[in-house]
Amino acid sequence: MTTTSYPPTRPLRAEHATLQRGVADFARVAAEVSDWSVPDTPDRLRQMRGFLYGELLPHAEAEEGVLYPLLDKVMGAHGATSTMVADHREIHRHADALAGLIDAVGQGPPQSGELEALREHLYALWAIIRLHMEKEEKFLFSLLDSRLSDADTATLYEELAAFGHRRA
Numbered sequence: 542m543t544t545t546s547y548p549p550t551r552p553l554r555a556e557h558a559t560l561q562r563g564v565a566d567f568a569r570v571a572a573e574v575s576d577w578s579v580p581d582t583p584d585r586l587r588q589m590r591g592f593l594y595g596e597l598l599p600h601a602e603a604e605e606g607v608l609y610p611l612l613d614k615v616m617g618a619h620g621a622t623s624t625m626v627a628d629h630r631e632i633h634r635h636a637d638a639l640a641g642l643i644d645a646v647g648q649g650p651p652q653s654g655e656l657e658a659l660r661e662h663l664y665a666l667w668a669i670i671r672l673h674m675e676k677e678e679k680f681l682f683s684l685l686d687s688r689l690s691d692a693d694t695a696t697l698y699e700e701l702a703a704f705g706h707r708r709a
């Protein structure tokens with residue numbers, strides 16, 4: 542049990558709050574994408590692609606490299622987080638499809654099939670990421686908050702930082 546004055550996962554929850562602000566854009570842009578306007582809509586789509594590959598997917602990669610193995614250990618079952626890894630794969634699949642569409646459409650306007658596909662991937666990403674983060678916060682982070690000692694917490698953040706450096 543931890544003796545710190547704040548929960549061990551507070552920095553992870555703060556990172557999620559920042560990511561959630563970016564994710565909210567996916568539903569907004571999905572709702573407005575049929576009112577295609579140049580250069581605003583292509584610019585916003587490119588920003589979202591940058592957010593996915595520059596922030597969200599690296600976050601998922603660090604979880605799989607450091608956080609999920611720790612959770613598997615805490616839960617005492619190898620592969621306990623495999624359903625969460627499956628969520629990451631699905632997010633990656635939609636991100637790749639969306640990125641391909643963004644390239645194909647360019648300055649647009651998109652054809653009706655492309656518009657439908659853009660909307661589908663944007664809404665899918667919005668829904669999957671929100672649910673995925675809620676599962677992490679409500680169940681997995683809460684589990685860590687109740688189990689990690691101060692020393693475990695310090696090791697976790699050292700390993701996350703080292704993982705980020707190795708990636709960079």
Ligand SMILES: [Fe+2]
Nearest residue numbers: 601604673677
């Ligand atoms: Fe995750």
Ligand SMILES: [Fe+2]
Nearest residue numbers: 600604674677
């Ligand atoms: Fe996460």
